[in-house]
Each structure stands twice: as structure tokens, then as C-alpha cells.
Amino acid sequence: MINLRDKGAAIWESQGRLGRIGIAIGAVVIVVALPFMGGTILNTPIADYESVLVYPIAMYVLMAIGLNIVIGKSGLLDLGYVAFFAIGAYTMGLLGTKTDLNTWEILPIGIAMAMFSGIILGIPALKLRGDYLAIITLGFGEIVRIVALNLGALGRSEGIINIPTPPSIFGVEYRFDSHRVYYWTLLVLILLAIWMVRRLSVRRAGRAWESIRQDEDAAELLGVPTFKYKIWAFVLGASVGGAAGVFYASKTLFIAPDNFTLQISILILACVVFGGMGNIWGVILGAVILGYLPDRIRFISDARLLVFGLVLVIMMNLRPDGLLPRKKREKAIVKKGAS
Amino acid sequence: MELNQVTMKFGGVTALNDVTFDVKEKEILGLIGPNGAGKTTIFNVITGVYQVTSGEIVFAGRSLSGVKRYKITKSGIARTFQNIRLWGDMTALENVMTAADTHKKSGLVSGLFGLPVSRREEKRDKARAQELLDFVGIGEFSDRLAKNLPYGVQRRLEIARALGAEPKLLLLDEPAAGFNPSEKVELATTIRKIRDAGYTVLLIEHDMSLVMKVSDRVVVLDFGQIIANDSPGKVQDDPRVIEAYLGVPEDAS
Numbered sequence: 001m002i003n004l005r006d007k008g009a010a011i012w013e014s015q016g017r018l019g020r021i022g023i024a025i026g027a028v029v030i031v032v033a034l035p036f037m038g039g040t041i042l043n044t045p046i047a048d049y050e051s052v053l054v055y056p057i058a059m060y061v062l063m064a065i066g067l068n069i070v071i072g073k074s075g076l077l078d079l080g081y082v083a084f085f086a087i088g089a090y091t092m093g094l095l096g097t098k099t100d101l102n103t104w105e106i107l108p109i110g111i112a113m114a115m116f117s118g119i120i121l122g123i124p125a126l127k128l129r130g131d132y133l134a135i136i137t138l139g140f141g142e143i144v145r146i147v148a149l150n151l152g153a154l155g156r157s158e159g160i161i162n163i164p165t166p167p168s169i170f171g172v173e174y175r176f177d178s179h180r181v182y183y184w185t186l187l188v189l190i191l192l193a194i195w196m197v198r199r200l201s202v203r204r205a206g207r208a209w210e211s212i213r214q215d216e217d218a219a220e221l222l223g224v225p226t227f228k229y230k231i232w233a234f235v236l237g238a239s240v241g242g243a244a245g246v247f248y249a250s251k252t253l254f255i256a257p258d259n260f261t262l263q264i265s266i267l268i269l270a271c272v273v274f275g276g277m278g279n280i281w282g283v284i285l286g287a288v289i290l291g292y293l294p295d296r297i298r299f300i301s302d303a304r305l306l307v308f309g310l311v312l313v314i315m316m317n318l319r320p321d322g323l324l325p326r327k328k329r330e331k332a333i334v335k336k337g338a339s
Numbered sequence: 340m341e342l343n344q345v346t347m348k349f350g351g352v353t354a355l356n357d358v359t360f361d362v363k364e365k366e367i368l369g370l371i372g373p374n375g376a377g378k379t380t381i382f383n384v385i386t387g388v389y390q391v392t393s394g395e396i397v398f399a400g401r402s403l404s405g406v407k408r409y410k411i412t413k414s415g416i417a418r419t420f421q422n423i424r425l426w427g428d429m430t431a432l433e434n435v436m437t438a439a440d441t442h443k444k445s446g447l448v449s450g451l452f453g454l455p456v457s458r459r460e461e462k463r464d465k466a467r468a469q470e471l472l473d474f475v476g477i478g479e480f481s482d483r484l485a486k487n488l489p490y491g492v493q494r495r496l497e498i499a500r501a502l503g504a505e506p507k508l509l510l511l512d513e514p515a516a517g518f519n520p521s522e523k524v525e526l527a528t529t530i531r532k533i534r535d536a537g538y539t540v541l542l543i544e545h546d547m548s549l550v551m552k553v554s555d556r557v558v559v560l561d562f563g564q565i566i567a568n569d570s571p572g573k574v575q576d577d578p579r580v581i582e583a584y585l586g587v588p589e590d591a592s
Contacts (some may be wrong), residue, residue, distance in 0.1 A: 161390055203450035203457060207429070208435040214426040223412035223441025223504045232447055253491065326428075 001159035017256075025162070025315065029186065035180035044295040050179035054251060056291035058186040059244055064271040065193045065280060066240025071269070072278035072326070074233040075213030076126070076185065077134040078267055080141025083121075084114040084238040086260035088245020090148060093160035093255050103166035103250045108232070114242025115235045119336060122234040126227060141265050149257040159256025163249050182251050189247070190284075193240050197280055199252045201238075209233055276322025285323055340385075340508055340539075342417075345394035347377075347384055347563075354380045356563040358394070362508065367530065367540045369554030369571070371547070373583060376560040377422060378543045382510050386418055387411045399507070413441050417506035419497040421513045421543075429485030434485050435468035438503035458462050471499045474536075475529055491522055498529070508539045515546050527553045551575065555576065559583065 015023065034042075038049040063085060070078045091110040095101050101109075125136040148154045155161075166174045166185075174181055200206055208229040211219035220226045249255050267290065275286020293311065297304045315323070341361035347354045355377045362368050368377050383389045385396055387408040396403045403411055417438070426434055441465070445457035472478045475495045480488055485496060494514055501509055511530070515523050521544060530553050534540055544550045550557060551571040559567040559574060561583040567574050574580055 188392040199451050199453065200447065203461060204440045204443055204445065205447045205450055207433060207440060210429055210433075211426050211437045214428055215424050217388075218420065218426070219437070220408045221388070221408050221412060221418060222438040222500060223417070224411050224437065229447075 005276070005282070008281075008324070031185065045299045047295045047298060048179070052184065052292065052295045054179050054186065055104075055248065055276045056183045056295075057288055058183055058190065059248060060268065060271055060287040060291040061284050062186060062190050062244045063241055063268045064275070064283045065190065065197060066237045066244070066285045067268050068241070068272050068280060070233050070236075070237035071272055072283065073197075073206070074209040074230060074232060077130065078137045078234075078237070079134050079262075080121075080137035080139070080144075080271065081237070081241055081268055082260050082262065082264040083137075083141045083144040083243040084118065084241030084286060085248070086144050086148065086262065087114050087117050088157070088242035088247075089249040089255050089260070090154060090245075091242075092161070092246040092249035093163050094154070096163045096250065097160060102164065103246065104169060107246050110246035111239045111242045114238040114245070118235040118238030119231065121229045126230045126234065130292060138262070138265075141262060145257050145260050148260070151183060155256070156258060159254060159259075160249075161254050163255065164232055165253065166250050176251075176253055182247075186247065189243055193243075194280060194313070196236070205229065205232065220338075270312065274312065274322060276324040276326060277324070279324050279325035282322050282324030282326075289323075340398045342381070342385075342395070343388055343395045343397065345381075345384060346392045346398060347380055347389060348392045354383070357390075357496040358560075358563070358579055360558050360565060360568055362402050362539055362541055363556075365534060365537065365539055366505075366555040367534050367542060367553055369557040370541060370543045370560065371503055371545070371550055371557060372560035375562075378560055379562070379565040380563075382541075382543065385411075385510065386416060386487055409441070412504050412506075415505070415507035416510065417501040417504040417508075418503050418510035419494075419514060422531065423493050423497060425485040425493060425496055425500070428484060430482050430484055431472060431480040431492075431499075432465070432468050434496060434500045435503040436464050438500045439464045439505070441504045468499075468503060471502050472496075474502070474532070475499045476525070480554055486545055490517060494518070495529070498533075502533070502538070505536065508541065509533065509538060511542045511544075513545060515544055515549055523549050539580060548582055557586065 012020065012023070022089055034053060035050050043049050044052050063081065066084075067078065067081045070081070090112040091113045092103065092106050095109065096103065121140050122135070125133055125140070128136060149157055165176055168174065172181055174225050197254045207225050208219070208226075211222075211224055212226050212229060216226055252259075268287075271287040271290045272283050275284065275288060276282025294304055294308050296312075300307065319325075341391045342358055344354055345358045353540070358377075358381065370381065372378055372583050375414050380389070385403070386405065387406060391404065398411075398414060398416060399461050401414070406414070426437065429437070443460055444456065445460050449453075449457040469478065469481055476500050477492050477495050477499065480492055485493065488496065494516075498509075498511065498514060514530070515526050518526060529548055530540060530542065542550065542554065557569065557571050557574045558565060559577075559580050566583060567577045569577070
């Protein structure tokens with residue numbers, strides 16, 4: 001099978017500065033224009049194409065980028081990622097209906113709440129490793145959902161209704177059916193998340209995470225404050241999940257515990273693994289495909305989940321490291337300035 | 340650095356029994372002993388992998404008991420591993436840089452916003468990491484992934500990575516394991532070069548000729564106890580050392 005990752009990297013590296021800017025702008029233009037391609041082959045039968053772009057696709061992409069910091073970068077298996085999504089969403093639901101704060105004001109609060117719960121979960125849980133960590137996070141995800149199901153203030157199983165849409169900003173209006181506006185706003189959030197991850201990956205934090213993922217004991221013994229960096233990975237992952245949650249609540253106008261089941265955690269994990277753990281472009285591609293596919297093949301109705309599962313099984317057999325695996329290739333050993 | 344009456348017990352097994360010795364500044368101290376004598380255990384208690392059952396380890400005037408492992412490294416002790424434990428999916432240069440991050444002031448936030456302090460440190464550390472790779476003689480491999488490097492280069496990279504953490508005391512755990520005679524000679528030169536550059540070295544090694552050649556002093560360990568602590572020449576003639584390695588004549592008959 002062709003190695004997409006290396007092909008892509010080779011094209012990118014062969015370009016000069018101008019070429020790269022060109023490719024980046026081209027990619028952004030295509031992505032921004034996606035809502036206008038509803039009439040083409042991309043169209044989803046039955047489900048509304050533009051709303052599919054918002055949820056699941058863009059939402060999955062955002063969450064997968066967040067989860068990738070935790071799983072792909074630092075190798076911490078988190079099976080309760082939906083908890084942070086839920087915390088963001090419930091922060092929006094509660095503050096949006098009970099106070100005068102609007103979505104833009106609640107967004108930082110929701111992110112802060114998610115980060116804070118990341119610390120609360122991380123301090124006891126990150127003393128454990130591997131399977132044990134996975135079990136604890138799995139439990140945390142369920143605890144959050146069950147608390148929402150039983151707490152009167154959170155509306156129990158009826159959830160929270162009449163959550164306000166975001167007020168207009170820079171003259172852009174958010175009506176509940178103007179999907180493309182939500183889509184573009186999510187794109188901004190996604191770009192911010194990509195910027196953050198890429199920025200961190202090349203510096204000290206990226207190296208610390210990488211060393212923790214590969215050999216945590218060796219990292220600790222060579223001076224990496226592993227616990228601190230694991231908490232950071234958790235908290236940053238949580239912040240992205242929280243942001244997605246706030247926006248999700250403000251888009252669907254209604255949230256209930258049923259929206260935040262273990263299945264979401266597993267699906268986002270599937271996006272990360274399917275796309276290629278640790279490679280942000282792979283993760284994005286994985287989330288787009290896994291978000292889009294079930295709606296694209298909706299015309300086969302009940303068989304669609306079967307096909308979806310089959311695609312997963314086949315792909316993971318053909319490409320166990322994901323569509324675009326993490327960096328494995330060595331840079332050509334040509335020093336700059338060497339003649 | 341000194342160890343005072345250090346005892347380490349695992350359940351009923353006493354791995355180290357009342358071990359007392361010191362490492363003087365800028366010396367190469369060889370630590371030898373038969374298999375299972377407790378040499379690597381000494382490294383593990385010094386670096387904080389195990390907490391001592393009793394006794395005390397003092398480094399630069401401060402006790403190391405209860406200090407977190409990465410802080411021990413930060414205070415100036417770095418080690419290599421007997422079974423190579425490099426970060427395989429990182430390049431040689433990144434391996435050294437990660438250890439060099441130990442003393443960085445800039446962290447996550449300044450890195451995120453690309454603050455000048457972070458950028459300056461990054462540039463300086465990169466140059467230093469390359470220097471260290473050159474210093475141990477593997478400069479040309481800096482861009483290669485650690486797992487793809489030949490065995491001998493990996494062993495040397497372990498040393499360069501430990502040096503990256505800017506230790507005052509360098510702990511080498513069998514750095515010559517698996518080396519052929521000519522590689523061992525080169526390694527001896529490197530170890531002396533490290534000492535001459537101002538580092539103190541504590542060396543575990545099975546190869547007697549190498550230990551005797553490079554060490555200023557040798558500590559011999561047997562069944563968790565120190566049986567000799569002297570210059571290489573005297574240790575070689577010590578009847579107790581010979582006994583530990585070869586057995587007493589009665590046994591042999």
C-alpha cells in the first residue's frame with residue numbers, strides 16, 4: 001500500500017516557503033467552502049448535509065485533536081474523554097439558562113471548568129499507568145454522566161432545554177438552523193487547537209511527552225518532571241473537549257445525559273487510532289471519515305453500522321498504525337550549509 | 340557524594356548491607372563485584388528508584404532521601420542504563436535535548452507563545468546537544484532515530500544523554516557490555532575524557548581490564564557488602580576479592 005504519510009511529507013518538504021503558504025491557503029479554502037458542496041457527491045442522504053458537517057464531523061475533529069494530546073502525544077489511555085465534553089456542555093447549559101451570560105462569555109468558563117476537572121481527575125489517576133489508568137478514566141466518564149442523570153439542578157434525564165444560541169459577533173448572526181456559521185466558528189476553534197498542539201510539539205513539552213510515552217521511568221530518571229507534564233497533557237486535552245462541549249450545547253439547544261455516553265469516548269478514540277495516533281493530520285482525517293461515513297451510507301439504513309464496523313476492521317488490518325502514522329521516517333541526512 | 344551505612348532490603352532479601360563509601364570530586368570510581376552483588380541496586384538507591392531501608396545518601400551536602408527522582412537528576416546526578424533505554428522514536432539529538440531540558444527555565448507556556456526566552460534556550464540547547472554527541476564521538480548520527488542506530492552508538496548515546504542533564508556525578512552502568520576489545524579501548528579514552536572535562540564518574544563494569552585501567556579507585560561489592568575499597572593495584576591482590584571472584588581453595592578441591 002502506498003505510504004500516504006511519507007508522500008505528503010515529501011511534497012510538503014519539496015516546496016519553498018511560498019509553495020507551502022499556497023498549499024495551506026488552498027487547503028483552508030477548500031475546507032471553508034465545504035458547506036457549499038451540498039449538491040455534489042459529498043451530499044448525505046436523509047441527514048442534512050450542512051448539519052452533518054457541524055455535528056458529528058467538525059465536533060469529532062475538535063475532540064479528536066484534544067484526545068490526541070492525551071493518547072497520541074503522551075501515551076495516556078483515556079477512556080472517559082466524553083466527561084470533559086459533558087462538563088463543557090453542562091456549564092453552557094446551566095449558565096446559559098440561569099444567568100445572563102452569553103456563549104462567548106461562557107466559553108472560557110466552560111474551558112476552565114473542564115481544565116479544573118482534568119486536574120481533579122489527573123492528580124489521583126495519573127499515579128497509575130496503562131490499563132489501570134484506562135479503567136479509572138472510564139469510571140470518571142460514567143460518574144459525570146450518572147451525576148448529570150441524578151442531580152436535580154442538571155435536569156436529570158430530561159436534561160436542560162432552551163439553551164441560548166450564541167449572540168452575533170462581528171456582525172455574524174447565529175440562528176439555530178444556520179449550520180454553516182457554526183461550522184465556520186468550529187473551524188476557527190480547530191485551527192486554534194492545531195496551532196496550540198503544533199507549537200507545543202516542537203518544544204520542551206513535546207519532547208517531554210514523547211519521552212514519557214516511550215519510557216516513563218527513563219524520562220523521570222533523566223530529569224523530566226513526568227507527573228507535571230502528564231497533568232498538563234490531561235488539562236490541555238480537557239480544555240479542547242470543554243470548548244467543544246460549550247459549543248455543542250449552544251448549537252443543539254438541548255442536552256441530556258444520553259448525549260454523553262461511553263460510546264462517544266470510544267468513537268473519538270476510534271477516530272484517533274483509525275487516523276494515526278500522534279499525527280495531528282491523521283487524527284483529523286480519521287475524525288472526518290468516521291464522522292462522515294455513517295451519514296453518507298445512511299441509505300442502507302440498518303446495515304450501515306455493520307458496514308461502518310467492517311470498514312474499521314479492514315482498515316485496521318491493512319494499516320494498523322492508522323491512515324497517517326506518526327513520524328517514523330528520518331530526515332534526509334543533509335546538513336544545512338554543507339556542500 | 341557519600342553513602343552512609345546504606346541498607347536495602349527487599350522483603351527478606353538484603354540486597355545492600357551497611358554499605359559505606361564516598362565518591363571524591365573528579366575521580367573515576369570503579370564499582371565491581373560478582374553478579375547479584377548489588378551494584379545496580381546502588382545506582383537505583385542513589386537515583387531514587389528505591390528508597391533505602393536504612394542509612395543515608397548525601398550529595399553535595401544534602402540528603403537525598405525522599406527527594407523526587409527528577410529532582411535528584413536536577414541536583415546533579417545522571418545515569419545510563421545497563422539494558423539500553425533510549426527513547427527509540429526520537430532522534431539522537433532529541434534524546435540529548437530532552438535530558439538537557441532538566442535545567443530549562445522556560446516551560447509549557449513560554450513555549451506555546453514562542454517567547455524569546457524559550458527560543459533562545461532552544462537554540463543554545465540544540466548546539467550543546469550536538470557538542471555532546473561530538474564529544475562522545477557520534478556527532479554524525481544526530482538526525483537518526485535512536486532505535487535505528489548500531490548497538491555501539493546506542494551505548495554512547497546513553498552516555499551523551501546522561502551528560503545532557505549536566506550532572507556533576509555521572510553513573511555509568513556497564514557501558515562496555517557487548518563491546519569488542521578495540522571498542523573497549525575507545526570507551527576507556529572517552530571515560531577519561533569525561534573525567535578530564537570536570538565530571539565525577541562512578542562506573543559499574545564487568546570487564547576487569549577496563550575497570551583497572553581507567554579507575555582511580557575501586558570498590559568491590561560481594562553479597563551486598565563492601566569487601567575492598569582501594570587503588571586498582573591493591574584491590575587486585577586482595578585475597579578477599581580473589582576469594583569472591585574465584586572461590587576459596589577448599590571449595591575448588
